[in-house]
Amino acid sequence: MLDAARALGVDLDSVCGGRGICGRCQVTVGSRPGIEARASRLSPPAATETDYHARRPLGEGRRLGCAALIVDDVAIDVPADSQVHRQVVRKRAGVDALPVDPVVRLHYIEVIEPDLASPTGDLERVQEALSEQWQLRGLSVLPYVLQRLQTTLRKGEWKVTVAVRDEAEIIGIWPGFRDLALGAAFDVGSTTIAGHLCDLLTGAVLASSGRMNPQIGFGEDLMSRVSYVMMNEGGAERLTGVVRSAIDDLVGELVEAAGVERTDILELTVVGNPIMHHLVLGLDPRELGTAPFALVTTSALHTPAASLGLSVHPGARVYTLPCIAGHVGADAAGAVLSEGPHRRDDLQLLVDVGTNAELVLGNRDRLLAASSPTGPAFEGAQISSGQRAAPGAIERVRVDKETLEPRFQIIGQEQWSDEQGFDPSVVTGICGSGIIEVIAELFLAGVIAADGTIVERPGSDRVVARERTFSYVLSEEPPIEITQNDVRAIQLAKAALHAGARLLMDHYGVDQVDQIRLAGAFGSHIDPMYAMVLGMIPDCDLARVSAAGNAAGVGAMMALLSGVARREIEGVALRVEKIETAVEPRFQEHFVAAMAIPHKTDPYVELAKVVDLPARAESLERRRRKR
Numbered sequence: 001m002l003d004a005a006r007a008l009g010v011d012l013d014s015v016c017g018g019r020g021i022c023g024r025c026q027v028t029v030g031s032r033p034g035i036e037a038r039a040s041r042l043s044p045p046a047a048t049e050t051d052y053h054a055r056r057p058l059g060e061g062r063r064l065g066c067a068a069l070i071v072d073d074v075a076i077d078v079p080a081d082s083q084v085h086r087q088v089v090r091k092r093a094g095v096d097a098l099p100v101d102p103v104v105r106l107h108y109i110e111v112i113e114p115d116l117a118s119p120t121g122d123l124e125r126v127q128e129a130l131s132e133q134w135q136l137r138g139l140s141v142l143p144y145v146l147q148r149l150q151t152t153l154r155k156g157e158w159k160v161t162v163a164v165r166d167e168a169e170i171i172g173i174w175p176g177f178r179d180l181a182l183g184a185a186f187d188v189g190s191t192t193i194a195g196h197l198c199d200l201l202t203g204a205v206l207a208s209s210g211r212m213n214p215q216i217g218f219g220e221d222l223m224s225r226v227s228y229v230m231m232n233e234g235g236a237e238r239l240t241g242v243v244r245s246a247i248d249d250l251v252g253e254l255v256e257a258a259g260v261e262r263t264d265i266l267e268l269t270v271v272g273n274p275i276m277h278h279l280v281l282g283l284d285p286r287e288l289g290t291a292p293f294a295l296v297t298t299s300a301l302h303t304p305a306a307s308l309g310l311s312v313h314p315g316a317r318v319y320t321l322p323c324i325a326g327h328v329g330a331d332a333a334g335a336v337l338s339e340g341p342h343r344r345d346d347l348q349l350l351v352d353v354g355t356n357a358e359l360v361l362g363n364r365d366r367l368l369a370a371s372s373p374t375g376p377a378f379e380g381a382q383i384s385s386g387q388r389a390a391p392g393a394i395e396r397v398r399v400d401k402e403t404l405e406p407r408f409q410i411i412g413q414e415q416w417s418d419e420q421g422f423d424p425s426v427v428t429g430i431c432g433s434g435i436i437e438v439i440a441e442l443f444l445a446g447v448i449a450a451d452g453t454i455v456e457r458p459g460s461d462r463v464v465a466r467e468r469t470f471s472y473v474l475s476e477e478p479p480i481e482i483t484q485n486d487v488r489a490i491q492l493a494k495a496a497l498h499a500g501a502r503l504l505m506d507h508y509g510v511d512q513v514d515q516i517r518l519a520g521a522f523g524s525h526i527d528p529m530y531a532m533v534l535g536m537i538p539d540c541d542l543a544r545v546s547a548a549g550n551a552a553g554v555g556a557m558m559a560l561l562s563g564v565a566r567r568e569i570e571g572v573a574l575r576v577e578k579i580e581t582a583v584e585p586r587f588q589e590h591f592v593a594a595m596a597i598p599h600k601t602d603p604y605v606e607l608a609k610v611v612d613l614p615a616r617a618e619s620l621e622r623r624r625r626k627r
């Protein structure tokens with residue numbers, strides 16, 4: 001069966017090369033018109049199959065493709081778990097299906113023993129076995145493998161399993177048969193680092209974990225970290241050191257959770273914004289702090305894991321996805337890979353909101369990318385009672401349009417503030433999604449005018465005078481107010497984001513997009529409707545605006561599990577047109593128009609179909625009255 005599958009180019013897996021050891025070649029007898037399913041169309045189970053079955057029972061009707069002989073016309077079904085290029089359903093990691101086609105593969109070989117008559121080296125006989133048994137030729141070998149080659153061959157009695165990377169290099173060797181090859185994918189964000197441990201052979205996610213990026217101690221946002229590097233001798237090395245050891249600690253957590261060894265990890269992938277990308281790789285990020293934001297390289301890189309201080313298998317490499325431009329990094333490349341705007345016919349706007357919003361617009365014909373300097377306001381910085389999204393932060397807000405009484409929900413508590421059991425003592429502040437909701441709600445209630453001014457509301461003790469402006473009292477105890485400055489900070493951030501998107505739309509020649517995907521932790525947390533009421537994103541059918549989850553992290557996992565995915569994103573990254581917002585005169589124009597809520601001139605027709613937007617004139621009238 002296995003021979004027939006190979007001859008026909010059918011996708012049937014094998015690690016042991018047809019020796020009845022690995023069990024990857026399982027097939028079932030199927031039926032086709034004129035060929036009914038009958039077990040007798042294959043030879044009776046051979047000794048290798050019964051041996052295998054005694055060790056690991058084969059499922060109902062399953063046969064080992066390498067042992068079963070074809071004795072009659074037969075239709076064969078190859079189950080998904082026996083395919084080399086399979087799709088693995090993976091809900092837990094936030095993605096439906098991941099193609100599995102890893103760059104590191106295991107190959108079991110039986111090597112001819114040396115004798116005096118044919119005095120070739122052990123390596124040459126390993127290479128010969130790989131050539132004959134696996135058609136792998138001209139492989140190079142890592143020094144680490146060479147050093148262990150002779151002892152491993154003898155320990156395994158000339159039967160060994162080798163790990164081959166990219167069909168080009170032997171990166172590991174073990175005595176006897178082995179079918180464990182793991183990989184780890186990391187998304188290094190400026191605030192958090194997330195990691196997933198995956199089985200490279202099956203695509204299964206074995207463990208996931210995350211932790212804060214310890215670089216936060218050197219500056220909350222990216223630019224303050226670059227400033228730290230600029231102002232402190234050895235600053236880059238320190239930032240590199242702490243982020244690498246955080247990744248290494250995460251590796252420890254992941255292997256412990258999965259009950260495996262660090263040395264089982266043979267391949268890793270990393271995505272991150274350009275500054276994180278540079279710091280993880282030990283590259284100087286200073287050029288990224290000022291225009292023209294030149295990267296050391298935009299190419300995908302393959303770096304020995306040991307050189308990044310990661311204790312995993314000595315032959316493991318770290319693949320970093322390509323960066324797209326100075327401010328659009330490997331994290332955006334990961335998001336593109338996972339979201340696939342380049343695989344679509346309709347026009348997708350992919351937005352990853354952080355200190356810098358990374359924006360990608362396009363479809364299979366054309367892709368454009370830009371970043372917009374939103375600043376840290378969406379992360380709760382620059383907001384009077386702002387904080388990062390953490391337990392105790394207000395994340396959802398509703399405001400009664402008549403009484404202006406608020407109700408809110410905090411991270412870590414299910415009850416809303418007006419429900420029984422709500423504990424106000426744990427409220428610590430308001431995070432980005434909360435501030436977006438409260439400002440949007442206040443706009444819908446007429447408390448905030450289209451130009452962002454908080455207007456007086458006689459008779460309400462929720463709107464209070466503070467020097468020459470007004471504030472909205474969201475909570476009395478603990479005191480949390482939405483000040484005029486808070487609204488301004490959010491207006492500036494959202495105008496930058498909106499203007500970036502508009503600029504891409506200008507370049508594409510459209511004034512409407514078909515679909516908007518909000519990526520990243522923050523993007524996944526905000527309510528698309530409120531984001532649109534505020535005018536963070538362009539007008540679009542609300543049903544087609546949705547959260548993309550951790551798209552960058554999913555992209556890192558796709559690149560971990562599939563060489564095809566790597567080639568895909570490397571090709572796509574090359575053809576993305578980069579738009580530099582800083583040098584575009586129209587950016588400023590769009591920015592000014594986008595300061596209004598939701599926008600100065602765009603009527604937001606789609607949004608108005610589902611949300612009762614205050615009449616523009618009325619808001620302006622209120623403002624005039626206030627003056």
Ligand code: FES
Pocket residue numbers: 002013014015016017018019020021022023024025064065066067
């Ligand atoms: S190929 Fe390994 S058991 Fe059949």
